[in-house]
Amino acid sequence: MIPLLEVRNLVKTYKNVTAVNGVSFSVGQGVCFGLLGPNGAGKTTTIEVIEDVILATSGEILYKGKPRSASFTDEVGIQFQSTALLSFLTVRETLKTFQSLYRKTSSIDDLVSVCHLTDFQNQYNDKISGGQRQRFLLALALVNQPDLLFLDEPSTGLDPQARRNLWDLIQQIKTEGKTIILTTHYMEEAQHLCDEIAIMDYGKIIAHDTPKELIKLHNPGMTVILSKDRIKVSPDRLSLPYREVKDSIEILTDDVNSCLNLLMSYDTDLSDLSIRSPNLETVFLNLTGRQLRE
Amino acid sequence: MSLKRLWIIFNARNREFFRDRAAFGWNFLFPFLIIAGFGIIFGGKSYTEYKVGLFPFERGALAVQNDAVPEGLRNMRYLKFIEFPTLNEGMEKLKHHKIDFLLKIGSRPYEYYISESSPKGYVLEQMFKASLIPPDIKTNALKKEIQGRAIRYIDWLFPGILAMNMMFSALWGVGYVVVRYRKNGVLKRLKVTPLNALEYLAAQALSRIFLLMFTLVIVWTGCNLFFSFRVVGSYLDLLIVFFLGSLSLTALGLVLASRGTSEEFTTGILNFISWPMMFLSEVWFSLEGAPQWVKQVAQIFPLTHILKAAREIMHDGAGLRDVGMEIAILSVMTLAFLTLGASMFSWNE
Numbered sequence: 001m002i003p004l005l006e007v008r009n010l011v012k013t014y015k016n017v018t019a020v021n022g023v024s025f026s027v028g029q030g031v032c033f034g035l036l037g038p039n040g041a042g043k044t045t046t047i048e049v050i051e052d053v054i055l056a057t058s059g060e061i062l063y064k065g066k067p068r069s070a071s072f073t074d075e076v077g078i079q080f081q082s083t084a085l086l087s088f089l090t091v092r093e094t095l096k097t098f099q100s101l102y103r104k105t106s107s108i109d110d111l112v113s114v115c116h117l118t119d120f121q122n123q124y125n126d127k128i129s130g131g132q133r134q135r136f137l138l139a140l141a142l143v144n145q146p147d148l149l150f151l152d153e154p155s156t157g158l159d160p161q162a163r164r165n166l167w168d169l170i171q172q173i174k175t176e177g178k179t180i181i182l183t184t185h186y187m188e189e190a191q192h193l194c195d196e197i198a199i200m201d202y203g204k205i206i207a208h209d210t211p212k213e214l215i216k217l218h219n220p221g222m223t224v225i226l227s228k229d230r231i232k233v234s235p236d237r238l239s240l241p242y243r244e245v246k247d248s249i250e251i252l253t254d255d256v257n258s259c260l261n262l263l264m265s266y267d268t269d270l271s272d273l274s275i276r277s278p279n280l281e282t283v284f285l286n287l288t289g290r291q292l293r294e
Numbered sequence: 295m296s297l298k299r300l301w302i303i304f305n306a307r308n309r310e311f312f313r314d315r316a317a318f319g320w321n322f323l324f325p326f327l328i329i330a331g332f333g334i335i336f337g338g339k340s341y342t343e344y345k346v347g348l349f350p351f352e353r354g355a356l357a358v359q360n361d362a363v364p365e366g367l368r369n370m371r372y373l374k375f376i377e378f379p380t381l382n383e384g385m386e387k388l389k390h391h392k393i394d395f396l397l398k399i400g401s402r403p404y405e406y407y408i409s410e411s412s413p414k415g416y417v418l419e420q421m422f423k424a425s426l427i428p429p430d431i432k433t434n435a436l437k438k439e440i441q442g443r444a445i446r447y448i449d450w451l452f453p454g455i456l457a458m459n460m461m462f463s464a465l466w467g468v469g470y471v472v473v474r475y476r477k478n479g480v481l482k483r484l485k486v487t488p489l490n491a492l493e494y495l496a497a498q499a500l501s502r503i504f505l506l507m508f509t510l511v512i513v514w515t516g517c518n519l520f521f522s523f524r525v526v527g528s529y530l531d532l533l534i535v536f537f538l539g540s541l542s543l544t545a546l547g548l549v550l551a552s553r554g555t556s557e558e559f560t561t562g563i564l565n566f567i568s569w570p571m572m573f574l575s576e577v578w579f580s581l582e583g584a585p586q587w588v589k590q591v592a593q594i595f596p597l598t599h600i601l602k603a604a605r606e607i608m609h610d611g612a613g614l615r616d617v618g619m620e621i622a623i624l625s626v627m628t629l630a631f632l633t634l635g636a637s638m639f640s641w642n643e
Contacts (some may be wrong), residue, residue, distance in 0.1 A: 051486055052486070053482060053485060053486060053642065054642070070488075073486055073487060073488045074488050076486070078483075078486045080479065080482065080483065082479060083479040083480070083482065083483045084475075084478035084479050084480050084483075085480060085483065086306050086307075086310055086480060087310050087314070088309060088310045088313035088314055089306060089309060089310070093306075093309070097302055097303075097305075097306050098487065100298065100299070100302040101299050101302060101487045101488055101489050102487070102488060103488075
């Protein structure tokens with residue numbers, strides 16, 4: 001089956017900087033595909049090249065098996081990381097304005113209802129809160145009933161509750177069978193929403209699989225976390241892999257019980273101990289030696 | 295090209311303009327205030343006035359009304375007499391060209407002071423000397439007046455103010471606004487819709503032309519209530535010239551809007567273009583007598599041709615054929631600006 005989107009050996013350079021360096025991936029129909037990586041990894045550049053906002057230096061992009069044509073803009077929905085809109089228009093008027101630019105469109109009332117815009121639909125679009133704005137931008141991206149939806153860091157800058165609300169909304173859109181390409185530097189967001197994840201660093205994809213498989217393949221085991229000053233012995237003597245992160249020691253182990261027994265045998269104070277299950281953050285840490293939000 | 299999409303963006307831009315009450319109000323208020331200001335301050339006459347300082351002036355004395363000032367000078371028009379208590383105070387003003395001539399009153403022979411570098415001072419000196427010649431030895435000369443209704447200064451100024459307002463509104467309303475849209479990402483958002491550059495630019499231009507013509511009609515009607523301007527030629531011809539003018543100025547705005555994301559740089563470029571255009575296009579004063587090269591430079595500005603055509607229609611009763619050269623030049627400029635603006639346009643650079 002032909003993937004909805006296929007990217008082959010994409011390169012984007014700016015003078016002496018290579019922002020995207022030979023990225024290839026494909027996204028099947030109905031998949032939520034996540035591009036995960038720290039700031040500056042090249043996620044936004046990658047999707048802006050795919051969206052045709054900026055030109056690629058080299059590489060090939062196929063949509064429904066063919067190079068993108070004029071109808072591409074009619075069939076995709078885009079939510080940029082940050083965007084301004086026409087001033088002195090209300091949320092509803094802005095939706096109607098954008099709706100009129102497309103052939104196939106969603107009902108404004110449906111969008112207002114699905115994206116929870118009812119309370120502020122008649123406010124000017126520059127007079128709404130951050131969470132309301134993200135939902136509104138998502139509604140704008142859905143105004144043409146897109147086959148492919150691009151969401152570029154949709155929850156950046158939102159408080160935890162607003163972020164959760166947005167995730168619920170994206171989950172709801174997913175259930176309609178839409179194909180989504182989502183960039184984020186929140187591993188929790190990627191784990192929660194994405195069916196497939198490509199981890200990017202320095203313009204390259206360093207791992208690509210389902211979240212489960214990524215964790216399984218690059219599983220560093222459980223992580224036991226303690227403040228440095230609680231351990232009465234040099235960590236080297238524990239004979240377990242560890243790393244120092246700020247004021248903490250993170251010990252990697254497959255057997256938490258044995259690890260704790262070992263620590264206790266050295267009179268370690270376990271009062272601030274925490275244990276972390278393997279997740280994408282640790283996968284990324286394992287693959288790059290860096291944290292996602294460094 | 296989709297007319298539906300063009301109409302949508304045209305309407306959206308108009309809504310923005312009409313709802314931004316501050317900018318909307320200012321577009322009408324600015325030309326009206328200038329016209330009203332000139333009307334009130336100068337009574338509709340030319341602002342050229344000669345200032346004569348008189349000293350020593352004692353409080354309560356009315357120097358101008360007694361015979362301390364030669365009668366001939368006292369009765370001349372367009373002279374303004376300003377009294378100073380001492381020579382020093384008068385000299386201070388003369389040095390700084392705040393007055394043109396300083397006369398000591400109350401003693402004979404008259405003592406007067408002028409600045410050698412002041413053309414007005416020289417003219418006043420000649421007027422003063424002429425006022426001292428007894429009437430019976432003056433050579434007679436026959437005075438002939440302009441036939442028909444005289445063109446007041448405010449009549450001459452009015453088309454200039456309207457066209458200047460058009461220029462600022464077209465250059466800033468298109469040039470600056472589109473650059474701001476590019477900088478804050480509005481254009482980027484529109485680029486990823488089916489809207490194409492031609493539709494977008496056409497909508498911007500048409501919206502601005504509509505608003506310029508709307509403003510023109512309202513301001514003209516409003517000012518006419520107070521100053522009763524006389525149009526010798528046809529109103530329709532005048533409207534056509536202003537329409538073509540708004541087209542050319544908007545097209546120039548599109549050239550400036552075609553590239554760039556720096557509002558500061560665009561402001562600099564807009565000032566660089568608009569200020570010389572305002573001063574050299576005879577909005578405020580005639581270039582008659584200016585060096586030939588200055589007159590030639592003025593020809594590169596659309597405003598020069600708009601004003602020449604508008605004033606000829608308004609004051610001399612010219613028809614469209616009489617101002618055919620100006621119309622042709624404005625048309626060529628419009629075409630050139632539109633081609634340049636459309637070919638250079640970028641959504642995000």
